[in-house]
Amino acid sequence: MEEKVKEKKEILLQGNVACAQGALAAGLNFFAGYPITPSTEIAEYLAKNLPKYGGKFIQMEDEIASISAVIGASLAGAKAMTATSGPGFSLMQENIGYAYIAEVPCVIVDVQRGGPSTGLPTKVSQSDTMQARWGTHGDYHSITLAVSSVKECFELIIRAFNLSEKYRTPVILLMDEVIGHMREKVTLPQPEEIKVFNRWKPTVPPEWYQHFEINPHFISPMASFGEGYRFNVTGLTHDPLGFPTAKAQEIKDKLDKLRNKIEHNINDIVQVKEEFMEDATSAIFAYGSAARSARQAIRIARQKRIKVGLIQPTTVWPFPDVYMEHMSDKLELILVVELNQGQLVNEVLRTNCGRARIRRLNRYDGELITPDEIFKRLREVR
Amino acid sequence: MEQMTKITYRYLRTKKKFPSVWCSGCGIGIVFGTLIRAIDNLKLGKDQIALVSGIGCSSRMPVYADFNTLHTTHGRALAFATGVKMAKPELSVIVITGDGDGLAIGGNHFIHTARRNIDITTILLNNNTYAMTGGQYSPCTPFEKYGTTAPFGNVERPFDPCDLAKGSGAVFVARGTTYHVIQLQKLIEKAIVKKGFSLVEVVCHCPVIYGRLNREGSAVEMMKWQRKHAVSIESAQRMSPEKLKDKFLTGVLWDIEFPEYCEEYEKVIARAQGRS
Ligand SMILES: Cc1ncc(C[n+]2csc(CCOP(=O)(O)OP(=O)(O)O)c2C)c(N)n1
Numbered sequence: 096m097e098e099k100v101k102e103k104k105e106i107l108l109q110g111n112v113a114c115a116q117g118a119l120a121a122g123l124n125f126f127a128g129y130p131i132t133p134s135t136e137i138a139e140y141l142a143k144n145l146p147k148y149g150g151k152f153i154q155m156e157d158e159i160a161s162i163s164a165v166i167g168a169s170l171a172g173a174k175a176m177t178a179t180s181g182p183g184f185s186l187m188q189e190n191i192g193y194a195y196i197a198e199v200p201c202v203i204v205d206v207q208r209g210g211p212s213t214g215l216p217t218k219v220s221q222s223d224t225m226q227a228r229w230g231t232h233g234d235y236h237s238i239t240l241a242v243s244s245v246k247e248c249f250e251l252i253i254r255a256f257n258l259s260e261k262y263r264t265p266v267i268l269l270m271d272e273v274i275g276h277m278r279e280k281v282t283l284p285q286p287e288e289i290k291v292f293n294r295w296k297p298t299v300p301p302e303w304y305q306h307f308e309i310n311p312h313f314i315s316p317m318a319s320f321g322e323g324y325r326f327n328v329t330g331l332t333h334d335p336l337g338f339p340t341a342k343a344q345e346i347k348d349k350l351d352k353l354r355n356k357i358e359h360n361i362n363d364i365v366q367v368k369e370e371f372m373e374d375a376t377s378a379i380f381a382y383g384s385a386a387r388s389a390r391q392a393i394r395i396a397r398q399k400r401i402k403v404g405l406i407q408p409t410t411v412w413p414f415p416d417v418y419m420e421h422m423s424d425k426l427e428l429i430l431v432v433e434l435n436q437g438q439l440v441n442e443v444l445r446t447n448c449g450r451a452r453i454r455r456l457n458r459y460d461g462e463l464i465t466p467d468e469i470f471k472r473l474r475e476v477r
Numbered sequence: 478m479e480q481m482t483k484i485t486y487r488y489l490r491t492k493k494k495f496p497s498v499w500c501s502g503c504g505i506g507i508v509f510g511t512l513i514r515a516i517d518n519l520k521l522g523k524d525q526i527a528l529v530s531g532i533g534c535s536s537r538m539p540v541y542a543d544f545n546t547l548h549t550t551h552g553r554a555l556a557f558a559t560g561v562k563m564a565k566p567e568l569s570v571i572v573i574t575g576d577g578d579g580l581a582i583g584g585n586h587f588i589h590t591a592r593r594n595i596d597i598t599t600i601l602l603n604n605n606t607y608a609m610t611g612g613q614y615s616p617c618t619p620f621e622k623y624g625t626t627a628p629f630g631n632v633e634r635p636f637d638p639c640d641l642a643k644g645s646g647a648v649f650v651a652r653g654t655t656y657h658v659i660q661l662q663k664l665i666e667k668a669i670v671k672k673g674f675s676l677v678e679v680v681c682h683c684p685v686i687y688g689r690l691n692r693e694g695s696a697v698e699m700m701k702w703q704r705k706h707a708v709s710i711e712s713a714q715r716m717s718p719e720k721l722k723d724k725f726l727t728g729v730l731w732d733i734e735f736p737e738y739c740e741e742y743e744k745v746i747a748r749a750q751g752r753s
């Protein structure tokens with residue numbers, strides 16, 4: 096167990112390993128996955144360390160099977176996750192939709208690489224941002240978090256599990272090749288500093304239990320298989336008991352519930368990190384590894400007395416609408432930096448409604464954007 | 478008969494609206510009743526059973542039964558079931574699948590779940606077609622038979638699900654029919670009791686879609702065909718190859734011992750924790 100941090104000291108850690116350690120700290124006890132660069136180290140670390148804590152690891156025959164096993168395990172009471180990259184994330188989409196409608200807590204880590212298709216297995220990208228929101232078919236509401244440092248890998252995977260358990264929904268954690276493979280010195284929180292949330296369990300007798308109960312919180316307590324509740328789970332649109340329905344009112348109630356449990360808790364779910372924003376008249380909007388370079392670029396700009404700050408959403412979905420609307424009033428300029436051809440910039444434009452000037456900077460050649468590039472672009476558009 | 482119905486009734490979901498989605502005369506209900514009687518006879522508690530299925534007419538079965546039930550996506554039942562079984566090995570996990578669900582879209586999961594030898598009982602209802610979507614040809618549509626997507630006759634070679642399971646590593650493989658229900662119940666009981674991956678293929682009549690497309694007559698006629706063409710593996714040993722030509726074998730076709738996956742994984746945990 097030497098890998099588990101015992102005392103508060105600085106250690107050198109790889110992003111993927113930090114993610115796996117964070118998952119263990121959050122109470123992970125089931126992992127199913129299929130090897131894919133640049134996420135494989137997560138699986139390898141857990142294959143070795145999960146059984147040490149009595150948890151279970153399985154390498155499935157593909158990513159479709161991996162997400163299926165994760166959902167099955169969660170329904171039987173496990174805290175379950177999988178980790179993959181673009182091609183595998185695409186394969187998982189149908190069953191991620193299943194987890195939305197069947198309200199099954201689970202965490203999906205996507206260590207992004209360049210796409211489409213096999214794309215750039217060893218190169219960085221943020222081009223799965225929209226797929227994390229709209230990857231599967233139908234109406235649903237995604238919770239997606241994005242990391243920009245090794246420390247955040249550890250912290251945000253815990254938050255991903257907590258949100259997933261709290262809201263009975265799959266949560267996606269977006270990493271990328273650079274963060275996944277980077278080694279950084281980090282000080283991790285002590286076990287007693289870590290808050291872990293576990294799903295609400297039913298308090299009613301089995302005769303009264305409704306696995307998909309509609310209540311004022313929109314979140315139904317969740318029994319596991321084998322606990323005496325004998326409920327039905329289906330991917331067909333269902334009534335509160337979990338039986339397939341074709342009744343218009345029941346269908347609408349179900350879809351409203353999926354939306355409301357996210358929308359009514361938006362303040363708990365959405366988090367944005369700010370830096371140098373107190374006196375800023377312009378901002379760089381960046382998440383994931385683009386935010387690292389942006390932070391450096393801002394330091395350069397600040398030395399030149401440019402009043403620019405950083406907006407880094409660690410919750411990418413739901414998009415921080417209210418916060419960004421406020422920023423559009425406050426700021427003259429927002430520069431959106433992304434390692435793709437422009438995905439979240441469209442959300443910034445949507446919430447901005449023509450108020451601040453929105454400019455973009457995109458890099459999608461597999462290389463990390465540099466602070467100099469960002470600084471240059473900032474000067475250009477000011 | 479009355480006795481049988483009484484047993485079945487005890488396992489039906491009282492809150493679920495009936496009738497079922499199945500056509501009258503369909504073989505799936507026979508398999509459902511037989512499965513329930515097998516479970517009842519084995520005296521397994523309702524809480525102990527996890528009934529997992531994919532998508533198809535046959536895969537609608539779990540919704541009606543008062544167990545822990547999981548109706549998954551098309552083809553993926555075995556992969557979901559693997560997660561359930563690993564998280565709660567004390568559950569008896571039974572998978573209901575069709576020939577399309579289990580062997581076309583779910584074929585990869587089928588061979589790998591068998592190879593792993595995880596303790597899951599798979600009941601594959603083989604009606605030789607994709608019934609739910611209206612009778613397209615499946616990986617088990619016999620050569621030259623018809624499907625809506627094989628309007629000139631099927632030119633693909635069908636799978637033998639039992640051979641496939643055996644070749645993939647299943648430790649118990651059996652075949653029954655919707656006509657021979659007493660035998661089928663025994664086969665299902667044996668499969669549930671067996672530790673490891675077991676398959677029971679059920680030759681199941683679909684009079685409304687497959688039967689009509691192939692002019693095989695009513696449910697009764699289709700079951701008469703089963704009676705005429707099914708030969709138990711014991712009787713087959715006394716028959717000439719000539720006589721067996723248009724027949725299919727029923728009974729326990731394969732039964733071996735091999736370490737079960739979840740039990741092996743417990744050893745992994747013990748090793749990782751330095752206990753062995
Ligand atoms: C991904 C996906 N593709 C296709 C379908 C449509 N579909 C539903 S049931 C089915 C075939 C079922 O056939 P089988 O498993 O043999 O079951 P049966 O209805 O014959 O019992 C198909 C193709 C689907 N639900 N999901």
Ligand code: SF4
Pocket residue numbers: 498499500502503504505534535604608609682683684685686687
């Ligand atoms: S279509 Fe065939 S398999 Fe489906 S319920 Fe009707 S008879 Fe049964």
